[in-house]
Amino acid sequence: MLSKTKFLLPVIAGAFLLQGCNNNSDEFYTTADGLTYKIYERTEDGAYENKGQVSPEDTTGAKIGEVVTMQMSYQNAEDSVLFDSRTQDQPVMIPVMEPTFKGSLEQALMMLSPGDSGVFKVSADSLFAKTFAQPMPPFIKPGSQLTFFIKAEKVQSREQAMADQQQMFEQQMQEAQARAVEQQKVDDQRIQEYIQQNNLQNVQKTESGVYYVVNEPGKGPQASAGDQVSVHYKLTHLDGKELESSRNNPAANGEPFKFTLGEGQVIKGWDEAIQKLQEGSDATLLVPSTLAYGEQDRGPDMPANSILRFDVELVDVEKQ
Missing domain, CATH: 3.10.50.40 (Chitinase A; domain 3)
Incomplete structure (x- = not known):
């Protein structure tokens, strides 16, 4: 999970992450490297407000070597949702690495603090050529941008993130085992009914x-x-x-x-x-x-x- 390949998942329809934010009226900003963004921070009353332009000297975001645990979705230029982590029942964990190009997704992660939400527009050509090192799929147009919707839940060291990941897997396994126990009862009843209905001896x-x-x-x-x-x-x-x-x-x-x-x-x-x-x-x-x-x-x-x-x-x- 702690790898870039997490981005390359099957096409999934889903809801956007930043519900409650007024995306249409809030202004986008662009860094000197060409990353278009708007970042929301949570206020004391629980609402989200546009953080405005982030100074190049701002060092409060995630740093290289740390791991960002987040909910993330992204869409192509036609607004088709290509991935939504909320449909996976678990957040995405991505280590922050050296930017692979100007205006990269790595730079976007470095602008986020725990609790922040952001919308980022990233060059699709550069992302696939320099970050993923893979051909661009046909449902993404050359010269277009991918729009990422990210809500940063945690920013941790790699060791802390791996410990959290292990705990999450164990919890998921326990929950799956509990569901299996209940499903076994349902299945057993259905099989008994089938045996009776078909007079199996x-x-x-x-x-x-x-x-x-x-x-x-x-x-x-x-x-x-x-x-x-x-x-x-x-x-x-x-x-x-x-x-x-x-x-x-x-x-x-x-x-x-x-x-x-x-x-x-x-x-x-x-x-x-x-x-x-x-x-x-x-x-x-x-x-x-x-x-x-x-x-x-x-x-x-x-x-x-x-x-x-x-x-x-x-x-x-x-x-x-």
Whole structure:
């Protein structure tokens, strides 16, 4: 996270950060190096006021080597929002480095103190050529400017920022685990209803919560962690919509999917449930979202918290 690559994220629509500031009536200023800006500082009553022109001698902002934790969005010349950190559920942390060109984003960060908000216009050509060292994407016009909306939350040493980052990750993990516990209850209820509605018989459940039915038991060796296994599968939603099938996968020439069991190469539900089968088994797996892709949104065919059904055939077990 402490890198410039944080800027280069997918195009995301979002709201601007400086709500409550009257951007239309406030005046922009331009530094001697060509950085166009307006900076707001928070008053005692909680409102934001345009700070006015910042003196070149002003040293109250972030310094080279420090890390700015901020909420940030930016847009192209057509006012299309290209990134908004508020949609990521976490602030952006960027180390302040030596400016890569006159009127750079690094200079913008050096004008901000904790609590300040700013609007900055930066040359798109220079930003991509000298800061990102990457070709400019087609949705940004040559010769145009990107407008950055930044609210500085903290200015810290690198060590302090890394400690904060670690604490934030731990908190996010705890929150995600708590959500998963509640989602598991929801998924379990839905799977039980599905089993009843479809009159599935001889249903078993793994320790973590995958429901499975052995439709045709195998006669080969029992699969276990560390084995190389080959599996044919058909993936569907509970509504019956087919998402993919190993037999109809042209990229694999219809061959079964091969992986090492129990090493996290597949979703948790597979790592656990396949170990319940013997080579040659034909089975149905009902995998709760928490043991599949969880809160990941994998597109319109697999939204977040999707319960998945797999019809599998354990073709081969290579004991290791």
